[in-house]
Amino acid sequence: MAIQGLWSPLQLPFLQLNNTAIVFIKLYAALVAGTCVASLLCFSLPEFLPGKRALAIALCVYHVTCSTVLFNAPRFIPHSFGALAESYRATPEVMWGTLHGLVGLGFAVWWQATVQIAAAMAKIAKSQ
Structure with a gap:
């Protein structure tokens, strides 16, 4: 979700994607990507x-x-x-x-x- 949401959100299988929804998908994808990086860095602690x-x-x-x-x-x-x-x-x-x-x-x-x-x-x- 994070990778596809950042690079090609229009290819996600969601109904009625308008500009507002695409912006929210990109913001959500950025949140998920940042959380994934933090989780990977903390995993070995x-x-x-x-x-x-x-x-x-x-x-x-x-x-x-x-x-x-x-x-x-x-x-x-x-x-x-x-x-x-x-x-x-x-x-x-x-x-x-x-x-x-x-x-x-x-x-x-x-x-x-x-x-x-x-x-x-x-x-x-x-x-x-």
């Missing part, structure tokens, strides 16, 4: 660093918000997974929202799993 944990919680909020927006969005992707999928409301927007929700849940689980490590490191740093 130790689990207890505040910057890594702050980025993780920011990404959790971002993905959960995207999930909510996509679940409540009207149809804007002109593709279908078939009549059976449509009968279960399995549209591209809902599937995309589900993926965002799962990624957000993953960040929340990671955040909770590393709370003890961060607390122990903070205690060690305080005692020195």
Whole structure:
């Protein structure tokens, strides 16, 4: 989404792309690209660093918000997974929202799993 949104947003499979929508797609693509770069740079850092944990919680909020927006969005992707999928409301927007929700849940689980490590490191740093 980030690469195609920056270089050729008109080729994205969205309905009714006007100039305003294209500008918003480019802004969103820039946000996603910057977030991806920050995530790649923070990935190899130790689990207890505040910057890594702050980025993780920011990404959790971002993905959960995207999930909510996509679940409540009207149809804007002109593709279908078939009549059976449509009968279960399995549209591209809902599937995309589900993926965002799962990624957000993953960040929340990671955040909770590393709370003890961060607390122990903070205690060690305080005692020195």
